[in-house]
Amino acid sequence: MAGGPGGSAAQREHAVILCEAIRLSRRFGGILALEEVTLQIEAATIVALIGPNGSGKTTLFNLLAGALRPSAGLVRWRGREITAWPPHRRCRAGINRTFQVAQPFLDLTLAENVALGLLYGKPGAPSGRRREAEASAREVLAELGLEGKSGEAARSLSLGDRKRLELCMAVATRPDLLLVDEILAGQSPASAREILGYLARLRAKGTAICLIEHRLQALLAVADRAVALHAGRVIAEGRPEAVIGSPAVLESYLGEPAA
Amino acid sequence: MPEGGSAAAFPPARAAFRWAGIGGAALALGLPLLPGQQEYLLYLMTMTFLFGLLAESWSLPAQAGLISFGHAAFFGVGAYGSALLSLKLQLSPWIGLPTAALLASAFGLLAAGVAGNLTGPYFSLATLAMAEILRVIALNWTTLTEGAWGLVGVPGLPWSGLGARAADYYAALLMLAAACGASAWIRRAPLGLAIQAIRQGEARAAASGVDARRVKRIALAVSGLFAGGAGALHAHIFHWVDPASAFSLNLSVLPLVMALFGGNGYLLGPAVGALVLYLGNELIFQRLAPGGHLWLYGGAVILVILALPEGILGWLVVRAGLRPRGSTP
Numbered sequence: 001m002a003g004g005p006g007g008s009a010a011q012r013e014h015a016v017i018l019c020e021a022i023r024l025s026r027r028f029g030g031i032l033a034l035e036e037v038t039l040q041i042e043a044a045t046i047v048a049l050i051g052p053n054g055s056g057k058t059t060l061f062n063l064l065a066g067a068l069r070p071s072a073g074l075v076r077w078r079g080r081e082i083t084a085w086p087p088h089r090r091c092r093a094g095i096n097r098t099f100q101v102a103q104p105f106l107d108l109t110l111a112e113n114v115a116l117g118l119l120y121g122k123p124g125a126p127s128g129r130r131r132e133a134e135a136s137a138r139e140v141l142a143e144l145g146l147e148g149k150s151g152e153a154a155r156s157l158s159l160g161d162r163k164r165l166e167l168c169m170a171v172a173t174r175p176d177l178l179l180v181d182e183i184l185a186g187q188s189p190a191s192a193r194e195i196l197g198y199l200a201r202l203r204a205k206g207t208a209i210c211l212i213e214h215r216l217q218a219l220l221a222v223a224d225r226a227v228a229l230h231a232g233r234v235i236a237e238g239r240p241e242a243v244i245g246s247p248a249v250l251e252s253y254l255g256e257p258a259a
Numbered sequence: 260m261p262e263g264g265s266a267a268a269f270p271p272a273r274a275a276f277r278w279a280g281i282g283g284a285a286l287a288l289g290l291p292l293l294p295g296q297q298e299y300l301l302y303l304m305t306m307t308f309l310f311g312l313l314a315e316s317w318s319l320p321a322q323a324g325l326i327s328f329g330h331a332a333f334f335g336v337g338a339y340g341s342a343l344l345s346l347k348l349q350l351s352p353w354i355g356l357p358t359a360a361l362l363a364s365a366f367g368l369l370a371a372g373v374a375g376n377l378t379g380p381y382f383s384l385a386t387l388a389m390a391e392i393l394r395v396i397a398l399n400w401t402t403l404t405e406g407a408w409g410l411v412g413v414p415g416l417p418w419s420g421l422g423a424r425a426a427d428y429y430a431a432l433l434m435l436a437a438a439c440g441a442s443a444w445i446r447r448a449p450l451g452l453a454i455q456a457i458r459q460g461e462a463r464a465a466a467s468g469v470d471a472r473r474v475k476r477i478a479l480a481v482s483g484l485f486a487g488g489a490g491a492l493h494a495h496i497f498h499w500v501d502p503a504s505a506f507s508l509n510l511s512v513l514p515l516v517m518a519l520f521g522g523n524g525y526l527l528g529p530a531v532g533a534l535v536l537y538l539g540n541e542l543i544f545q546r547l548a549p550g551g552h553l554w555l556y557g558g559a560v561i562l563v564i565l566a567l568p569e570g571i572l573g574w575l576v577v578r579a580g581l582r583p584r585g586s587t588p
Contacts, residue, residue, distance in 0.1 A: 088469055089470075130447060130448060130449050
């Protein structure tokens with residue numbers, strides 16, 4: 001598997017910054033789910049987003065993908081402000097996400113589920129025709145070993161396979177930034193390795209990936225950089241080993257150490 | 260629709276459906292040319308096609324989850340539009356009818372703008388209200404519409420070749436074929452995939468790049484076009500339009516019932532539903548029970564919808580082995 005040697009600081013300075021969150025806040029009623037979060041994501045980089053439940057990780061994804069509008073702050077994409085853009089427009093610009101609870105279209109076949117993203121995703125599809133898109137969809141499905149089921153309805157898939165399909169659907173839109181929300185939950189260790197290998201291949205092609213994951217060991221294997229959230233704020237950022245081992249992060253997961 | 264597999268195992272069934280389609284189409288095309296007095300038969304078939312057209316038009320936005328309770332709005336806009344164009348502007352019905360259908364299509368865009376963000380019952384109620392608002396406008400704008408009196412003397416379709424009944428018949432058949440053709444094309448196009456995706460999960464469809472509002476606008480505009488065409492043709496067949504009939508609740512409920520009865524997931528399901536229900540009512544129920552035929556009609560609808568949730572066509576297709584039970588059309 002392609003291990004992630006995090007780029008040096010010098011390399012990062014030269015990397016193309018794709019997406020920037022600038023002092024993003026989101027309030028749900030009286031709860032401040034995200035507070036002034038600032039984040040940069042560069043091309044061909046895997047950024048791990050970690051933090052305990054309720055720390056604001058999925059909210060941040062929703063703000064980046066456009067499913068939610070921030071209460072304050074900006075989202076920039078390739079230098080352009082896109083804070084008000086709806087999700088389909090961001091998808092066509094090159095930002096896409098998977099859903100924590102996989103939501104494929106259950107009555108469509110796997111090939112149709114993926115073809116939708118090929119047809120409506122970022123411009124530049126090999127073909128705008130439905131039949132050809134469904135044929136190309138099989139190639140995308142093959143990346144995660146689902147091509148044998150391409151003619152079946154998504155309803156027939158196990159939860160683990162639905163998550164793989166979810167990833168294929170997102171990849172089909174040809175994203176430059178892929179937001180992956182807890183894809184490894186419920187996968188066997190072998191399956192998890194396969195998915196991480198696939199993400200590493202996408203990175204090698206230049207895709208930026210932001211990964212929400214609770215399996216920290218798996219993250220260490222692929223992530224170039226980690227960002228830790230706690231109660232809606234960034235509490236640590238940097239090389240994954242350093243972030244995972246930092247006292248603030250340990251405290252956020254485990255509570256304050258007993259004296 | 261998936262091809263192969265089960266279809267190869269049952270070629271006779273698939274061939275039977277194909278021959279039924281070809282035979283039906285040939286019969287439909289040749290019916291007015293057959294010798295003998297058949298005014299009544301032509302009238303019945305014209306009305307069947309008209310309701311088939313309305314049901315097919317209802318079905319398209321329904322595929323995207325937009326369940327209209329107000330299709331009478333489109334029908335009425337088409338009926339009043341074409342009647343007014345021929346009465347006030349002396350336009351030929353051949354120009355008035357498509358113009359009125361376009362007007363109803365524009366009303367579909369308006370409906371999508373007003374109610375396109377609503378889902379489920381809220382969208383349905385909004386469309387119900389639209390039909391009712393138009394009915395009240397038609398009732399009260401007496402300088403234009405003659406109010407409850409209605410517009411009378413709407414000219415028929417001018418076609419000297421085959422006589423009025425045959426002209427109505429072919430116009431209805433042509434529009435039904437156009438609606439089915441448009442539906443078939445949309446189903447095979449990317450748009451058809453987007454429509455199905457939106458019904459199953461609008462947020463997920465948006466994440467795949469689908470602009471749901473745009474897709475809904477298209478679905479309602481196409482639906483309005485054909486429903487408006489049905490209304491316009493109705494006005495020219497009966498030479499009269501009034502608010503109570505053009506915006507009748509009946510016209511909103513019937514396409515829904517016919518589409519579900521025939522099999523809403525299938526291209527020809529709504530048309531088959533219209534055929535069976537309209538002809539069944541006219542030829543069987545009304546003769547069995549002239550005073551209470553609507554009881555029979557209602558009973559038949561309830562029975563079929565309870566026993567055959569995928570409609571008549573869905574039941575036939577599954578029984579013929581062309582598609583496994585429980586899979587999607």
